[in-house]
Amino acid sequence: MTLTLFGHPFSSYTQKVLIALWETGNQFDFRNLDPQEPAANREEWQRRWPMGKFPLLLDGDRPVAETSIIIEYLQLAHPGANRLLPADPMQALEVRFLDRFFDLHVMDAMQVAVDAKLGKLPMDPEAGRAIAAARLDRAYAWLEGTLAGRRWAAGETFTLADCAAAPALFYADWTHPIAESFPVLRAYRARLLAHPSVARAVEGGRPYRHYFPLGAPDRD
Incomplete structure (x- = not known):
């Protein structure tokens, strides 16, 4: 099909x-x-x-x-060439948890700033950005410890969790930059952006960067 x-x-x-x-x-x-x-x-x-x-x-x-x-x-x-969920149920559960973490605690936190800027939330845009920054800093700190010693989110293999992490961290860092005090997370984001499938997604979105409500930075 x-x-x-x-x-x-x-x-x-x-x-x-x-x-x-x-x-x-x-x-x-x-x-x-x-x-x-x-x-x-x-x-x-x-x-x-x-x-x-x-x-x-x-x-x-x-x-x-x-x-x-x-x-x-x-x-x-359609499993294809690369498995995005481990066969082991407990390992798969870890991948699913990290997938939800990136969606709920990184992407959703970033979205507060975007929605405030767009007038979708009853708050000043700067207030929305401050809320997003506080939530993202908590997420960044947790990820800094969790990702230590790992190449990808759940270990040595690129999984569903990394599919979620790539766009979440891409836009979150535009909204509230990952501080230098989080070197593990910064290095992980850099590896994601260099990964072929992620780089292809970033490049595909490049012509539309003027849509980003907070103003796309001149990088990435």
Whole structure:
């Protein structure tokens, strides 16, 4: 069956799934949901998933939503060249936990600053940024200790957790830079950005950097 991914190249969660697809070597058709792209892409996406969230994966006529579920689905239905979840259940649980940590404690923390800037939260943008900074510093400190001695998030193998970590840390560092007092985390982010599938996702989003509400820095 043909795999089709609906999403936006600058979207962190779209990038999370793109990284997984490239890691597993799956062939797929990408439907860009940018307003400048054909309206038919957005119309089909909304018909397939009325919740209005992206990315959305179609496997033939079967829709699969939510990034972590999409990647787990790929592991089951289209495992490809690289395994993104360990076969050992306890190791897989650690990977799933780290996946949730990056989504909930890094990406969601960063999103507070973005949503405040966009007027989606009833607070001044600077207040939103301060809240995000405090939450991110707590996450950064925890990750600094957890990642010590590891090449990737859960050990020596690139997994679902790294698919989540890459866009989360990419945008979080734009929002509240990772301090020099967290050298392990800074080095991990650098390894992620140098990893081929992650570098490809970053490059795909480059033309859309003007969309970043807080102002994209002139780096990365």
